[in-house]
Amino acid sequence: MTQSIVRQRADSRAHAFADFAVRLHDSSTAAETAEAVVSYAIPAIDCAHAGIALHDSDGRITIGTVSSAVPHALYGAQLEHGDGPVIAAIQQNVVLYIPSAAAETHWPAWSRRAVALGLGSVVHLPLRAGHATLGALSLYKNSCDAFSADDLAIAHVLARHAAVAVASAQRREHxxxxxxxxxxxxxxxxxxxxxxxxxxxxxxxxxxxxxxxxxxxxxxxxxxxxxxxxxxxxxxxx
The missing domain is CATH 1.10.10.10 (Winged helix-like DNA-binding domain superfamily/Winged helix DNA-binding domain)
Incomplete structure (x- = not known):
């Protein structure tokens, strides 16, 4: 890969992140903020799907926004049964990287549904703001072991920005x-x-x-x- 191509890609990512930052700043609600994060995450990390689940002050977990029917179906099933990786990521405030949906044994029902939807690997990142967990960013790829170290590093940065933006939007709404x-x-x-x-x-x-x-x-x-x-x-x- 030539140096000029590397520079062009770096410039493109910088412009995309600048546009993302502006959109976050202009978002007036937590839902709009979540939509901005999901829209940016898919091309930035080359995901097939993405979504954000929100966690309110009463302890309820709801669907914030999704890029497609796939994360919506997975979120819906987990919220209905009160169990699953996104719920664990939020309640335990931990990053959950599942390199192979088919090999996941802790949540067998989720695993079967994820495989049926064509997913290979998934990562859920809690949105932490101070001592509160405001939700989780979920990223999905169709292949197993598809998240590189760079992908996960970008995902962590994105989750931190998302948490700050969601917290600010919630304060404005309040x-x-x-x-x-x-x-x-x-x-x-x-x-x-x-x-x-x-x-x-x-x-x-x-x-x-x-x-x-x-x-x-x-x-x-x-x-x-x-x-x-x-x-x-x-x-x-x-």
Whole structure:
């Protein structure tokens, strides 16, 4: 391979990574961030398929994004049964490299499904941000032992960037949700104040009592009130 070809490939990778970094920066949600990572991972590591599973603060694991039906099917089966390599990678916070899907014995059901889908080797990398594991990046190739040392090194770097970007996107979403919640509560209080001639403290007390009596978060009680124009029977305590 000539030096000029090597330089061209290096320049191409540098431009691709720069575009990837810009797309990560522009992603406003965790889902958009996951899509950017998966889109970059496939050509960067020459994968057949890729996906990201997300792990929320309540401990739930969900499908973040996938490049095709193959990782979607594998994720879906693991989430349905509560077991599999991507779940282990997230819950144990470890990188799981499976060089041969056919030879994998710890998860036989997963192994059979992976082989049936034409997969040879798989790697799951946890998305670590501080002390939290936000999900896992999954990369799939059709041949066994197909991930080189360089592939795995790039995958680790990509997972670190993905974790930081997902954490930032989740913080932005959380802040946006808090703003939306305050707006909803304010709107619900306005309805109560107008309908029942209450001041703001009384309206808030009615809304809070309604939420407590029905086991709702304040935001959800406000949403219900706005949607139904209820609770009519709730009056402030005298």
């Amino acid at each position: 802040m946006s949700n808090r703003v939306d919640a305050r707006k909803l509560v304010g709107q619900a209080m306005g309805i109560l104040m107008e309908r029942h001639d209450l001041d703001s403290d009384q309206a808030f007390a009615v809304l809070r009592r309604y939420a407590e009596e029905h086991g709702l978060k304040l935001q959800h009680a406000a949403e219900q009130l706005i949607a139904t124009r209820r609770p009519k029977h709730h009056r402030p305590a005298s």
